[in-house]
Every structure is written in C-alpha cells, then in structure tokens.
Amino acid sequence: MTQHLNEDDLYRTSSQYRLWSFSPESLATLRRKTHELAITRASQYAPKSKSSLWQDGTAVDCLNAEECLRLVQRYLDQVRTTSDHFKWPVPVKATAAQYLARFYLSNSPLTYPPKEIYKTVLFLACKTEATHMTLSEYARRISTPADEVLAPEYKVMQALRFTLDVRQPYRGLKGVLMELLNLAEGRVGEVECVETGGAKALQAEMLALEVPARTAQTMWSAKAAGKIESKDVMDRINAAYSAARTILDGPALLTDAYFLFTPSQILLAALHLADEPLTSFYLRTKLPLDSDLRPKILTTIAACAELLASFSGSHILSKDERAALEQKLEGCRDPSTRDLVGSHAVAKRGGDGGEEAEEKARKKKAAREKHLKEGDDLFGPSLNGKG
Amino acid sequence: MSRIAAPKAAPVSKRDPRTGVVQSQDDVCPVCKSARYMNPSLRFLVNPECYHKMCESCVDRIFSHGPAACPIKGCGRTLRKHRFREQTFEDIKVEREVDIRKKVGATFNRREEDFETLLAFNDYLNDVEDITFNLINGIDLEETNKKFEAYTRAHGKEIEENAQMAVQERQSFSAAQKLERQQARERREAARREEEEEKREVEENRRDVLNRLASGADAETVAKEGQRVQLKKRMDRQAATERQRQLQAAEDTQSERNGRFIIKGLRTKQKPEPEAPVDPFGGLRLVDSYFTLQDDYIWEGIQEASKDIKQTAGGYDVRDYAHRSLVAAFSGLGVFVADEMTQRGQLAQNDCAVSESVGFKDAEMISAS
C-alpha cells in the first residue's frame, strides 16, 4: 500500500492548484460574473432613475470590464515597482502581485479601487514572505496613514479565501540553471527511462547546439569564429537564465500565467523564449520520447510561452491613461467602501469581546430596569393613581 | 474472621495459641456447665445438624456409644459423634451458611466454559443462589430439596467429572509451583557456582602469570597470554551455559508435550497472523521523477554557500537546497491546469453533492444554472 508521490503530486496538494488554477474559460466566466455583480451593485448606489451613469439601462459612464482589467494590471506593475523600491526580495513581489490579481477575481475595481488596495496587499505579502518592516515605517515611506494601510487587510484575506501561499517559479529556475551547468561540464543529471547516451555525449550535444534565433530573448550570441567551448556554453546558459528571469519578473506577473499554468511550466516557457534550442535540449533529457505526457507538456509550455510573448510593456496603462480612468472611477465607484478605515473601526468595536460587551450591556440594562421597578414599589404606587 | 464484636463482658480474654480463637474465662458449656476457669483446655465442638455447641468431654460422654439425641433443651435431633467439629466462625449463623454453600457448591459445580453465553452462565448462577438462599433461610425447603435431588440425579456424571477436574487442577498447580521454586533454586546454585569458578580461575591465572614472570618471561607477552587464556575460558563457559540453556528449553518443550504442562494461563494461545513489517515512512514515498540529485553542483551560488563556514556550521544544507530547487523546477510540469479544472467543473455540474468542487467553480455552476 505504498503511495508514491512525485513532483507533480506535490503540486496538486497546494492551495494554488486547488483554488487558484483555472481553465481560460472559467477564468473569463469568473471575471464576467464579478463585473456583473459590481454593476448590479452600482445600480443600487447610483440608481438608474437618478444617476447619469446609465443610458438605456446600461452603465455607460462606468468602467467596463476591459478597463477594469487594465487598471488592475497597471497596479500589478505598481506593486512590482514599489517592491523594488523597498528592495524587498523577489518572492515578496511575486506574492503581492498574485494577491492583487486574486483579489480582483472576486472583487471589482468599481467596489474597491486598486489604489486603495495595493498598499495593503504589498504589506501583507511582506509579512507572509518573512520580510519585516513595521507598519509605521512602511506607512511613512509610502506616504499613507497607517490605518489606511490596515483597513482593507481583512477584506483582502477574505478575498484570498485565507490561502496565503503562492508557488513561484524562481527557485525552480535556479534548479534548472544548476542542472544545465552540470550538464555542460559533463556531469550528467540522468533520469530513469530517458535514453541519453551518457554524460560525455550530452556534453558534446550541448556544444553542438544550434544558436538561438535572433528573436530569442537571450543576450548571448555565438562567437563570430572559432569552436564553441564549454565555457561558451556556460555563458550561454547564464545568459539564458538572466533573460528568463527578466521574463518571470515582468510578463509572468502581469499576465494570467499563474492562473493558467503551473510554476514549472512558466519557468520553462520563459526559458524557451530565452533560448529555444537550449530548452528543447534540456527537455529531451527529461522526458522519455515514448511517454504520452511528453507531447502534452511540450504544447503546454509552448502555449504559456505564447502568452508571455504576447505581452508587451506598452499594454500597461500610461500615467495619463491611468489618471483618466481613475477619474472616471471616482464618479462610479461604490461610495459605501469609501471609508474603509471607519467601517473597519466600527467592525472592530462591535467586535472582539463584542459578545461579552453585549452580555454586559444587556445585564446592566436588565439590572437597571429591575432597579427602577423596585424603586417604584419601594416608594409605593405612583401618585397619579395608576399602578 | 469475627463478624460480630467480642463476647459481652470479657474481663480476661486470651487468644488460644493453637487455634487462634479468642477465649475468655467465662466460656461455659451449656450442657455440663463446666467453665474454662476450672478447665483451661476446654474446647467447644458443633454438629452441622443443629449447630449447638458443647464441650469435648460432653461429646465424648454422650455420643461415644452411638447416635443419640442432642442434649440441648428443645432440640433432640439425632446426632453422630463423627460429625462434630470445631467451629470456624464466631457467628454460628455464618458457620451454617458456609456449610450449606459448600454442600451446594459440591453439587452445582459447573464452570463458565460449559455454557454457551455469559447470560446462560449467569442464569445458572442465579438459580444456584436461589436454592442456596432458600436452604439457608428455610424457605420452601421441601421444594428446594426436591430440586436439589433432581439435579444430582440428572447430572451425577458431570458433577463427578467436574470434581475430578478441580482436584487435578489443584494438584498440577501445586506441582508447577514446586517446579518453579526448584528451578529458581537451581539457577541460584548455578550462578553461585559460576561465580566461584570465575574467582578460582582468576586466582589461578594470576598465580600462573606471577610464576611465569618470576621465571623470567617477557612481561608483555605474559600479560597478553594471560588475558587470552582468561578470555578463552570465559567464552567457553558462556558457550557451555548457552548450550545448557538451549537444552533446558528443549526439555521444557518436551515436558510440555508430555502433559506435565506448566500452566501460566488456561487458554491456549492462538498464534496471531504474522503482521506486516513496520514501514517507518507509513506508506508514503517521495520520488524525484524528473531528475536525479547530484552530489555537487558547479553553480557558483552553491559553491560559495558551501564554502561559507558560517552557513554550513549552522547546519544549512546546500545539497538539500539544490534538491528543493529541482523539485520546484518540475513541480507541476505534468499538471495540465486547463484540463483538470474543466474536468472538475463538469463533475460538479453532474453531481451537486460532490465536495471536490472548490472555490470559484461555484461561479461556473451558478452561471450555468
């Protein structure tokens, strides 16, 4: 009754797999539903009869789904730059970006404008990724009052469905780097069932790899003349790693990659974009030719690579565009969530010990009433003849 | 043993060294009125027929010539001399009850194993107790006695058998105890003998060594020689005791087979089915299916860290880090999110009760419905 768990099985136990992985269709459906709910809510705080938002029953002066998406994306980028500004380690950046993206799967910017949420998200990520900064220092450096940073924290936790772990591709990419370097040195990382021909053969194969296409992301290019030596291969590997790393830092966080693919697929896709021949070679040493998973894995990686490649920095809203959208948002956002600090305080006051406080209050009230009654009786019936 | 307090006014009471019964000077025989004061060796006897007590001399005098009537006024039951015996309990009632129980028990001597269910056994015990109670308190005596005799007649054979078994058990039990005591004694003896042997040998050895040294042999070789000899002797002795133990064990099993069983517990133990060997990992095995961990990675990150004594001395394991990174590299490579999530959503739609559906699959379901 032995249960064997391999790397894939381990991934399937993660909350990221169980709760935050989607097919493209279900992701779209979810977003659409969230947006519709938000619009419905809008019709409450901005009733159709009175508000100028509406025209023929449709919300025209409201942010549409596309604009919401782009606004969120803009703030994903904001999260990245802020994290770099604080010089926080990269896991904080990736976690924060994911928290924000997940938040907006079930909430709309119409209800919670990202401007008011992203700082909280970043602070939360900093805490869960074991990087420390006190709230007061953070608030000071980000020029926001501390309680404004804290107020949405609870809502963010709820939107994250209380799952805080984000599986990331960075460490895995390092692992691939380690193996590639060893392969280049002629020290094989051989896998069962894969015919490789041995360490030396692999090393030779690496030396003979075709050069990456000019469209590849890597900065490495073959020397004009002369034989390729293992040192060149090492340079090639390191260059590919750097390029892949840049992709992971950018498009991977700014697209839906984490929702649609696994970290392993994402990092290999990034590497694929960096240096295709190298990546193909690497995968050849990993996946037996006759396995049925092999073609599927390759197509999945290709699909992910396409997603990453399709992203361009120009997609992100510019400063002006963002400002324009946010102004529009001002006019149509849910006013009840405007004062998160206030509502947070109210909730807290009614909150912990709330039940005990209620108890006490009730007891006091009962005692008071009893006392009053007794008081009446003590001094006899009231004089005006009643009682 | 005395259930009720000592006699009324006993200014002088001593415990009879022979029987342990508390005697007072005021003890008087109801028949001849002789008191202990006059006759210090006065002994009382009772007859289970009517439980009236009288002194030994009266018993002798009245009943030596054959059965006679009980001299106590109002009794008159025919008594026989041989049935007189010393009273064991101070309270005559208790004495009587115990006698009745013994009688009943001798007849109704079934055991638990004879019954199908515990309930049946308890019912039987209940019935026996009813009979006993009736006999003790003189209720429905005729009826009860009839039952008694009926049972005796019907199951005479079994009663006999059970009685036999009881006797046998008692015998073998005491035999086993004796055997154990004997064995313990033997072991002690053997141990003592061994000790003596050892001491003697050590002495001999020392003398031998001294002699050899005295005769001018090389000290070191002599010492070594001496040690070797001693060791050999010890090994031999141990081997001998081991052999003996094995023999003993063989003997024991033999004696078991001969029926002279050493009872440690009545039921025969069934050998349990051989259990599966313990698997420390509890059935869980983690495999690296996409890579094989190397002993060393040339990547400078690893190299630098492994050279940093501050990291390694604290127990940070660089190879473990390499392993974790490689697991992360392939974690989910063969997991196809799009397919697996769509599959789940379909399951949810087909079967509302499935609890596998999580998270926002609800949204799909909701919009689909």
Next chain:
Amino acid sequence: MATSPALDVPPEPPSKRRKTSQDPPSRNESPDIGTVPSSLPAVADLAEQLDDLERKKYVKGQKLGSGQYADVFSAHLVSDPSKLVAIKKIKVGPEVKEFGISYDSLREIRFLQELDHPNIIKLHAVFSTKNQNLNLVLEHLPQGDLLKLIQDTASITYTAADIKAWMLMLMRATHFCHAHGILHRDIKPNNLLLAADGSVKLADFGLARAMADPFQHMTYNTITIWYRPPELFFQAQHYGGAVDVWSCGCVFAELISREVLFRAWPETEINMVKLICEKVGTPMEENWPGVSKLRGYVTPTDIVPLKPKEQWFAAFRAVGEVGVDLLIKMLTLDPRERLTAEGVLRHEYWTSDPRPSKLRDLPRKGGGEKAMGQDLTQRGGELPRGDTGRADRVARKIDFGAGR
C-alpha cells in the same frame, strides 16, 4: 492525498444564487428572496458569500480554552452533529495597531493550508465573523496533549513500545514538513495533540517558516528554549531541518525519562548551553568544525567530553541499545552530523523489537478537551503554562533586525 478538504465548499445550490435582477431592493432592506442572510449587503461579492457559507456550516459549542491570543471553542457541523471540530478564534490584540494581522496567525494559516498528513493537525477551513475576526476550523483532538501523559506519573504508565509508536508518528510529521520545505521550529510535547484514535498530531505552526535560500538570514531566536539546539544558541543565521530533529530528540528523551532533558532554571541561554555541555558534551572545533566561527560562540572554560554511549544507555535504558543509538544521533552537537528526519526514519530502531504499539493500545487521558483548548490558545515559544509561574516565560522574541 490529492485534495485536502480544506476550503472545500459544496457548490452553492442554484436557489441561493443572488439574483442579478434589474430592480433589486434598496441597500438597507434585505430582499425578500428569502435566502439572503441579513448580515451581508444585498449584493455581496463572491468571496463574502463563500465566507458566509463557510461560517454557517458550523454550530459553535462551549469554550474550551482561552488565552491571550486566541479562544478555542468546540463546535460541530450543522449537517452532522457527530462531526466535531475545534474553532480557534484569533483575538485582536493591541499589536494589531502595529502590524495588522499577526505573523503567527498568518504563518499558521499559510502552512496548515498546504499540509495534509495524518500526523499533522488538519485545518479544515477559515472564515471570518462580522467583527472581522479570524476563525480557524481545526481538527477536534479531544485527548489533550502528550505533555499531560508524560507528566501524569501517578496514573499513567507506558511502555517502550508506546514510546516508539509516538515517536514514529512525530518523525513522520516532521519528515513531511521538511519534504515540503517547511521548518516547524516549535516541536515540544505540548504541541503534540492526541486524537481520539490515539494518534499524535503536530500542531501550532505559529513559528514555522519556509526553508531559506543560501545567504538568506533566518532568526536564531526561535523554538521554545528547552528544546532549542545549540546552533541557535550560537546565533547561527543559516540552519535547516536539523533544528527540528534536535527538538524531536529532546521529546524522545523526555518520553523515556518523563522529565525535561534540558531543563535550565532560570531559563537563560547561558544556562541552557551549560546544560547541553553537561549532558551531551562541550561543543568544540574537534567535535563540530566551524562552531567557533558562529557569532554567538563563546570559548568554554570547562571542557566536558562527549558523553560516552554507556552513560547514555545508563540513563535511557528503557528503549534498549538501538533506541539509545538513535537518541544519541538525534542529539548530536554538529548539525551536519545530526540525522535528518529521513535519516531518523531509516534507523533500525523502528523495525527492531519491540514493535510500536497499536494505536488502540496506547495510553489515553492526556488532559482531554480542556487541554486541547489550552494548547491551541498558546503562543509559540512559550514554556508550558503553570510550569514556572514566571511572567517572562515567552522565549520567543520578535527580532526585526536579523530578518527571518
């Protein structure tokens, strides 16, 4: 193993769905659909709905324990009153102003969500109340904790086979955590809760942390002081699973002798190091190359040689030579030489005689539900309550400078 039931939410039946009709009632009035709970705004977002659903699954029962940081309640499923759970409600303390939701709570939630193992306490779900309190729905472990069993020398006796069974379960849990790259960093008998079937469950992940990358600093101010390994006293900022194995070794010794192995009094670090020197041996370059390079290392004045095997055996005879061999290898000074969790599981102790006791034969009565309540309310790093009676027993301090 595939899916943890944590956060499994049955699909919302269609009747409960929020109608996105054209004219919903005004905000402060609950619509008359009849399915909308009045605690939610008329159109609640999906996360709120799911949260609400989750909260409604449970009926809270009596309070089992109350601590400074959390209250623990017994509860059961609405759908099946025989299925019991423990709800840990995290109190909002004064530190909220400084940090927001506490690190401990975040760590506990984060790691328990990812770990699914028979010997690790199960986090079934998390939900929030209208007062924005975090509620963790944990496994119900009514038999109390291992510490109570160990300390109850008057009425509880246990055998070497029992010790082996408990240790095996603890080591499996530890190995599982390490395989997922998580260090527990607070293993001690009162964090080992007992389930109804007798099995041991590792709880309290408030001090846990993911294993670090090279060159990344971790705090050395972690693990309850009596169970802390020497490398942490020497302020090592880079360490691994060996720290947990040391704690497990301390638990092993405590199970055998029924008293804390390194019971420093007063509980200062200096005293702890002295005790470790006394009972194991003085850490030196000879037995632990590189130890003198650790920041907190102080050259010792008295040198105690490593305790020989015979002395260990004399003190821990009950588990036999094989058991003592394992104990020594778990309490090795040099963390590189110390067995890993996997190494411990590969030791011959588990497969040698006696066989580990079956679950049903293990002694019970470890304090019961009340004890579980107490344990779950404790903060990580604290010495057992009522043990010392001192106010400053919290061994763990939040250290920001060093990072974690």
